[in-house]
Amino acid sequence: MAIKKICMLGSFSVGKTSLVGRFVQGVYSEKYLTTVGVKVDKKVVRVGAEETTLMLWDLQGDDDYEKLNLTFLRGSAGFLYVADGTRPASLDAVLNIRDRVKKNMGDLPSVLALNKADLTDQWQIGEAQIEALRAEGWPVRRTSAKEAQGIEETFLDLAARILAA
């Protein structure tokens, strides 16, 4: 069975660990516990007729305190970028990370998850902005780890793009 490495990338506190937790173990915790270093999880998914093991590298958030170590990306088949829809700065951060990653890894399949979609009253990323990102050819999906919205679809979308690449 093919194994595909996917790195979770984004600023801190955007919900990368929660998305993996919800997708792999089906669990979610309200408490924010920052990730230090890396945690690797695996999940077997079926895309079409094919079974694939997704190896998910949950990398610590990139910020002024801890910078993304690009050696962690070696062997990646694709990336799941995550931003917090209630924090526009986290989208700026993701765009910045994407540039650094592209420069080092080339143009690999990726999907952008705008997480915390359950916080509708605090949502700050407009539809026009999302459309502009899509117009660049970047798949954008809204997710909520808390309410288990759009998660399976997002990972499967990325898996399909990786297998089709």
Next chain:
Amino acid sequence: MPALALADVMHTLDLAVFSREGNGALRLVGRAPVFLETLWPSVAKSGMMESVMEVSPYLDNFLIDAETHWKSGRSGRVRSGPWVETTEGGAEHNLEATAVSIAGTPTLLVEDLGEDYQQRRQLLQLAREKMLDYETLNTEVQRKEVLLHCVIHDMCSPLQNIMMALAMLDNEILAPEVRGMVQLALQAGKRQEGLIDNVLHTYASEVRSLYGQDDGSWPGLDLHKSAHVVIDLHRPLFAQQNLTIAFLPDGVRAGIQQVRGDAHHFERVLGNLVGNALRHAPEGSTVTVRFENEPEWVKVSVEDEGGGVTPHVQAQLFEKFQQGAVGRGKVGLGLYFCRITVSKWGGESGYTPRSGGGSIFWFRLPRNLNYATT
């Protein structure tokens, strides 16, 4: 120290020592530490990690860097950074590996960080929670400043027009009852102006101070001093990202300059631009704060060597209520704050693509201290 005693020390320190075999496997040297028995019992039992990838993909990835180090023949060590492994039962272990050469033998030390990891995490968590609080507060403050500015502007402009029209009417020949109504309207308008003034005094001290002194008595600005305040504030963050910050004052001399603006808000404007550059500059590049003398202005610019701003985003860069980013260099209210502040001083602000790649965000401060504000 005898070999047996050394193994005991490693065991006591809960440190697994592996030697790299020719076939790529890792051989456990000495006794297996307690964490290894819990985490990877088969490795602890056999003393061998045949397929590192199967046991730990993270460690397997690190071995590429470790191999480079071992082959280089350099002394010193290479560390993997922390990572998390989970036992069959779901218990988490926080590990860190170190590659060293001991008497020419490629050696890998794997340590359970235990308490050290927890302390590191707590510190980082605290720092990040503070950053989140700061981010929230900053956004809220800027939003309120902008909102208040807009509300006051929206209230003042039509009222001024109405008052002007009423004053003109009052100068015309009018029937007494009509003049009475006009004067009533003028009085109501003056009351309305008074109310707006009250709003300003009561709720908008920050907005008023935003524009510095508005009575024509500008004391001038020590641009060098303010630039150094901003640069020094950001210097640790630049160092952390392996960025250089350069200050090129051109012919603008140190000391007080006859330009409009106050130090507090000048530093906030410059800080916003430097902060943006910090976020968008690629590692190893230089961010330049530049002053330029122009006949009627002092131009201040912040240049980065990032990817620049796409043309469709450039037009909206300094607009109000721009939340989030579509392209690089675009931020929420920061640039709008810069624009309204500089504009209130009678200055200008803008964006120019940097030749050779990157962005130049700039603003001009008028030298004429009596320059009309907008």
